[in-house]
Amino acid sequence: MMINDHLSTDLLVDYLHGELAPEDDALAHAHLASCAACRREYDLEVSLSETLRAAARAEEREMPSMISALIWERVRGARPGPLARVAALLRPMVAVPVVAALLLGGWFASPYSHPGTRPTVDAMYYLETHAAQSGSPLSLQPGPPALETSMIDGSTSPLIAEHVESSHVTDALDAAF
């Protein structure tokens, strides 16, 4: 890229989002200062972003209270499933400190059950899905759909914790928000 080259729309979009390499960013900045045509084009892109944000603000709504009511209904109404009972049987084998109140999640998050870096729920879903597919006695109820295994897949997401020690539960809660 040279300072006298006009800037492509794609490049302007990257510039607008601050996604150019420092040298390119400096060149684009210098070119915009001296080229009215590119500046017009850039202003159009800026106004598109501003319009999007303004429209989003105008359309913003509160989360309907029925959503949290339904979530709590599903959560509170839940009874331990067959897998939880199996997990409860196996839990004494696990030699890691687990907060007593933690049931299934606590067990599967232990390094014992997963020496690698898989997150808690991934393992849980894998087991449930696998059990459902193979029709094993574990699966007295239909398991979750297969999509859930990829849904929360720590192997592809640096955003998801590799492992949170149960003793850090309250720390995690505080740090999360």
Next chain:
Amino acid sequence: MGVPRAPVEPPTPEQAAFLERAMTEYGKATYNFALRLTGNEADARDLCQEAFIRVYRAWRSFAPGTSFLSWIYRIVTNLHRDELRRRKGRYQEEIPEDNAPQEFGGARPLAVTPIDDYVDRQLGEPLSKALALLSPEQRQVLILADIEEYSYQEIAEIMGCSIGTVRSRLHRARALLRRLVERAQQQQR
């Protein structure tokens, strides 16, 4: 949405507290994100509910110090994509023919209920209409880049694709959106 409902385990006190805080602090943002992705309240409600159930189940996987919002947006994005796959049989990258931009000139269908009317007014502006004509992935990238103001790197993590893919999707989405908005403005005159 017809996402099959897997059994939910009863909460521990910590888990319940996590869910409570997540919903209090991020419910609105999550709901609005879902609303923009889906373009309608019923799907947004289902998506939002399902996302918080995932958060509830996976709460111990959440890494302190990382962005909770990025995490739940990722969950919403994945759920939305899976739901679209389920509905269509396969995921469509491009705008389907039967959803072409000529809709802009057409008369708006009569609203049936006050809620429909409200939604229609809220989402009935040229920009929202244009957004609805983008492919789901183009809409996602646009929302994340321009409304939520995430970096390309963060969007790549949320959407589970490369930065190059984020870049090209954003370029295509914006070019298309500009054309659609320009066309809508011409037709309004």
